[in-house]
Amino acid sequence: MSTDTSTLDRIVSPAQRELWYRSYRRFADQPMSVVGAVIVASVITLALLAPYIAPYPEHVGSYTDFANSFAAPSLDHPFGTDKAGRDLLTRVIYGYRLSLLLAGTVLGIGVPIGVFLGLVAGYSGGWIDAAIMRLTDTFLALPPLVLALAIASVFEPTLEIAIFAVASLWWTWYARLTRGLAASERSKEYVQAAELAGAGRLHVMLREILPNCLSPLLVKMTLDAGIVILTGASLSFIGLGVQPPRPGLGTMVASGTNFLPQQWWVSIFPGFAIFVLVLGFNMLGDGLRDMFDVEVEQ
């Protein structure tokens, strides 16, 4: 008798693998999803390896070289230089670091808070649900940018304050999404089984319900990363985010607006860089949505 069940089959059943493969195909058959994944992966790599990749790492801070002021794009400076003579390609690569830091921190703070409140609301129901949802509705009664603006305005503007301002309202979307998911899972048999087996509320919420809400949450986070980056860049553009000489992408676009249209590259390249990254996250998120086959409002 031959052993035709390989080790792999024993760990993951063929049916499971078939399912994964089909999900993967749903993702990979959509060229835009793949392009999105490539963009996001490349930008993350660029940002992580910035000190090794950027042509002039010393141009990141308040470096000046006025002899090279406003050099047009060339082989030496593919994106040109700004007023202080700093290489814009270098600054854009480092700007990606700040954008990704912003998205990562905002989601890192906002998602756990929102998910937890949403689980509590959806699983508990009753007045707890009503109270939590009323609170989120209040936050959702304003465009995020306006609220972030109001919060950012009371402090000295910095990247950290922009992160705080955006994070302090971003949890609401996750509270709403998770509440809906948890409320529909609550009455399912596996939850009732866990409750009958004597599992505590926290255990049911975190170990039973949460794992079944992960794919919509992941999709939402990917799509949101782009929106968070846009919101942060907009705050920086107005002057309430990253301050010069730090290379915020929105900050760079704003500083270039005074030199349009002659020195167009100062604004255009950083702006285009934001566009590419956000586009990448949106296409990736959309691909993941098809792959997991979930409905997520954006």
Add this chain to the structure above:
Amino acid sequence: MDQLKRLIPRLSGMTISLLGLSVLVFTISRVLPGNPARMALGARASDEQVARLASEMGLNKPLAAQYLEYISGLLVGDLGLSLQTRNPVLEDIIFKLPATLELITLSLVLMIAIGIPLGVIAAQNRGGLLDNMTRVFAFSAVSVPSFFIAIVLQVIFGFYLDLFPITGRLSLKYSQTITRETGFMLIDTLLAGSVAAHANAWAHLILPALALSFGGMGQIIRITRSSMVDIEGKDFIEASHGFGLPRWLVVYKYSLKNAFIPTLTIIGLLYAWLLGGAFIIEIVFGWPGLAKYGVQSVLTTDVNALVGVTMTIGLMFVLTNFIVDVILDRIDPRIQLAGDAT
């Protein structure tokens, strides 16, 4: 009457949301660090000056009393004096609001007028070249930062092609002759009977409105496409085709009417999004509206003005969502309004 009954929970929810928002804004403006009086006067003001302004602003009373004063002021529209213009904030807001409304209304019209047909075309050509092109366009439109597209439009149409002016609402040579009647430049220029000034107002409006409309346009295209695709598979559409009705009639009369419901819901949300987006666009195009006033009040820490602008936008947002709910309820009474879900 029935409709009223269905909408009552929604109305009370709205009121609570607005109250909550007033508490939030009050907290932001008073409780967070920093003395508003000090911030308004700057670091070089003497302590006495700060103390005098603080008592003028009622800052030395207990917080609860301050909140009561603030909320009773809000209810009668008394928002205090703006520290930057020295006018009552409400007056400033009423003065600035038409410019913003004009901008976002045209933006919304552009969004719908371009977005819905593109979504329908994409759905009709599912999988084809037109569908893919629209898809790429829709993705790009939602991903592009509004300030970036604004600058690109300025550079192309303002500087290089020199087709449109890039700042303000009206050229100087007309602005002297136009008296303010409604505050809406398109209407005021018509009232003044000047066709040239009217055309000039349009020329000023078109670029900012277009720049503002991109993000929402992308969303409208996507939602219209996907709901049209969903509807196409429904029995009653198949039946209409089978009946031999012309294709365009089925698409525009039956499919689109039903596909419009999700689109309308999104449009309500987009209105709020436009108010936020206007903050950026008004800065780039030097548009003298509410959003620009709001940003200036942030930069000059003009607390009263900031509270006024934030509450006005909150109110407009909540009202818009309510109006959308009323329309949705009219179109299809079976829809569960967001407020009734328990």
